[in-house]
Amino acid sequence: MKRVINFNAGPAAIPLEVLEQAQSELLDWKGTGMSVMEVSHRSKEYEEMHNHAIAQFKELAGMGEDWKILFLTGGASTQFLMLPMNMLGEGKGADYLVTGHWSKAAVKEAKRFGPLNLTSVEGEGGSFTRIPKQAELKLDPKAAYVHMTSNNTIFGSQWQYWPEVGKVPLVCDMSSDVFSRPFPADKFSMLYAGAQKNLGPSGVTVVAIKDSFLAQAKEDLPTMMSYKIHAENNSLYNTPPCFSIYILDLTLAWIKKMGGLKAMEKINDEKAKILYDAIDASGGFFKGPVEKESRSKMNVVFRLPSLELEEAFVKDAKAAGIIGVKGHRSTGGIRFSIYNANLVENVKKSVDFMKEFQKKNG
């Protein structure tokens, strides 16, 4: 069996222990004589696992009884739609903090449903290289919510502070850095995350929503678009994406075993430091476009002196067993996505490769 160092941006690396457990019980899960894929979503065994995943999520996030955890589908892109559909309406608008590609995509869907008030840090040519400062945020105290994207997968920037938004509910798309560090759950009214970066495989989106915010959701909506219906049915109104939820549950158990969010933050800080130090010490051979205080600890993006060198870098990395380092097609460049499942060792090996590459080509 071959295993590579996997810096894919999502779907992304999954802890080896999680995959090994899934493999070992793929034909006979929990002694049921069935694969977890073959078990009814109304069975005792399935519901136990489903509720275990919810309980683990709440425990890791430090969320109390006043939170509902939903397992939905359609990725964060579907939340871009469901959130305003549930919460906005005539004269009921929202604030959007626009820090990258996915924030913009969220705005595109939301503006169908109500007036939006934007704080954007978009630069020339559609680039994003920083997170706005607190003083820059244009906030409307009457907004139904404030929407932010905690980490920008494509541009490689990340909020390194949590904004103050007064009494307005704060909603966060945490798709690409959820559970990579502790966060003050009390500051938020909702967060959501596609699982395929830090939490498992694609196919499930976690939506965590506070009861007080859920109470604001509209009643008369198409069934599958209604937060209230999904919450009332514990995400079992219809058949959920059972296998993805199962891998999510195993991944949450792995995070717990690693020591929880504080321990993950320590590891992620160390990984990011090793990479950014290597970039900063390269004498300009590797160059990060993002302002230092806004750098992402999940997606480390940088450029090389030429497109040819960037191509050679990707090719040589692959030959060295390091894959997924090509930047997003909209930005080009190099990107290392160092989500939770990539441990320090992988990053150290990659920095050795970077130094070697610079020595040969610098």
Add this chain to the structure above:
Amino acid sequence: MKRVINFNAGPAAIPLEVLEQAQSELLDWKGTGMSVMEVSHRSKEYEEMHNHAIAQFKELAGMGEDWKILFLTGGASTQFLMLPMNMLGEGKGADYLVTGHWSKAAVKEAKRFGPLNLTSVEGEGGSFTRIPKQAELKLDPKAAYVHMTSNNTIFGSQWQYWPEVGKVPLVCDMSSDVFSRPFPADKFSMLYAGAQKNLGPSGVTVVAIKDSFLAQAKEDLPTMMSYKIHAENNSLYNTPPCFSIYILDLTLAWIKKMGGLKAMEKINDEKAKILYDAIDASGGFFKGPVEKESRSKMNVVFRLPSLELEEAFVKDAKAAGIIGVKGHRSTGGIRFSIYNANLVENVKKSVDFMKEFQKKNG
């Protein structure tokens, strides 16, 4: 390793060969050094598999170049919403043929979007025991489409003919009998199916749509609700449910290897005959509520003389290694879901069990 006889209604049995292949390559897929769950949906390897699944689906269904195959999420329940959202509007209505629980659920969502014209065979107390005859269908030649549900999972009835609907596009929810028998693709403009019965695990919904019908879809819709956007992006607008699509691809390969839809029909006919013969020969101990010509070959439902006997039947079956035979909570009774992955041998063993049970308790 223990394996049971699995008559779950969905999620349901998956061919053992499919599970064994998935297990063998779960840590290193196609020599990538990654699990299929860890591979980018923009990678050559993933796209090859994705397109292979599409090609296999088209080949098995006998669909030509004028069809698009989409891999969406949210189950058939989300199609109940997307279909009318894309196709209906002011003064633009549809015909719905209502034959069971899920048809009714489809009506509930569709009536938000345009006027509906219903043909329903609902009986007393909300029961459904038959499929309407051609002469009973109330069809509007100006309808945007006619919607039918080919098999009724809960009530155990199934269309045993394909209705004539003139020039109006025919749309079919085939969730619970897709690829269990051949069907004339030319008669349809769209069909959809949650995968978790005949095609694989939950988490992916296949939507097959003819170009001429797709052209009728609205343009200005929320992104994730738009058939056109999903079709233009080959279901890769955002991250698809990769693992579910992978198991779908393996399951389609298994159906091909079994001999395709004609071969599946032969096996499914034999299985249904064995079960219904046993019911009909039981002297009324086992009693099927569905009219003979409307009986489902996928979900065989029947009653026993008392609730106590039904409970004992489920319990004894489980002890005999036969699981998933409890009827839907809304109807009670017994249900054997004999989808493709349940071969003749499993049904024969179950009929032996039924006879034994009757001998003891009859």
